[in-house]
Amino acid sequence: MKVVVGRDLLHANAGRAGENRALFNKNKVATINLISSPGSGKTTLLEKTAELLRGKLKLGVVVGDLYTVRDAERIERAGVTAVQINTDGLCHLTADMVARALQEMPLSHLDLLFIENVGNLVCPAAFDLGEHVKVALLSVAEGVDKPAKYPGIFREAVAAVISKVDLLPYTDFDLPACLAEIHQINCDQQVFVTSARSGQGMDQWCGWLGKLARKSGWKQYKG
Known part of the structure; x- marks a missing residue:
């Protein structure tokens, strides 16, 4: 008998992802799986997002890291409920990990939940966590060819965030070329060109999140 391990893992994960999504739907919490390579600025983006949406939307963050609780501590200092998941070396979150973290997350009091995935552009793209949308993030410090090298996540993501654009004068990052490549992979993808520092x-990013979190419209994205 032939056993396809990758397919079996994804099938098992899909069942728990469906349960997570049902829980998000029940609590009317729009959920974003935020995916990037290490050091792209996910946590900094979330800190600035929390600042700008304070008093407008109630946010929560499930933070995925191999080790340490440093990012969760940063999120909490920004005034947002955070639950840390340490994967102890695993390169992505699974739906089961998220399900366990959700037991500590006050979903009924949230409008928007971020799942800050482990820094990796490969495995996280394949694992459904129950989110309504995936968002890909890349920074100008990484190089312009990330979308071409990792098309899976840019194909799956509803939106992409290009971060750290305040560093553009100090890099050879070709922003128009990167935007063209993203839209060649996914012509419908919404792209936000951002700097959390400036x-x-x-x-624009927060405005999009506000639309996503609207109780009348968030179900259209998935599930």
Whole structure:
């Protein structure tokens, strides 16, 4: 008998992901799986997002890291409920890990939940966690060819965030070329060009999140 391990893992994960999604739907919490390579600025983006949406939307963050609780501590200092998942070396979150973390998350009091995935552009793209949308993030410090090298996540993601654009003068990052490549992979993808430090593009990003979190419209994205 032939056993396809990858397929079996994804099938088992899909069942728990469906249960997670049902829980999000029941609590009317729009949920985003935020995926990037290490050091792209996920936590900094979430800190600035929390600042701009304070008093407008109630946020929660499930933080995935191999080790340490440093990112969760940063999120909590920003005034947002955070639950840390340490994978002890596993390169992505699974739906079961998220399900356990959700036991500590006050979903009924939230409008928007972020799942900050482990820094990796490969495995997380394949694992459904029950989210309504995936968002891909890349920074200008990483190089312009990330979408071409890792098309899976840019194909799956509803939106992409290009971060750290305040560093553009100090890099050879070709922003128009990157945007063209992203849209060649996914012509419908919404792209936000941002700097959490300068604030560039953050209003547009937060405006999109507000639309996603609207109780009348969030179900259209998935499930």
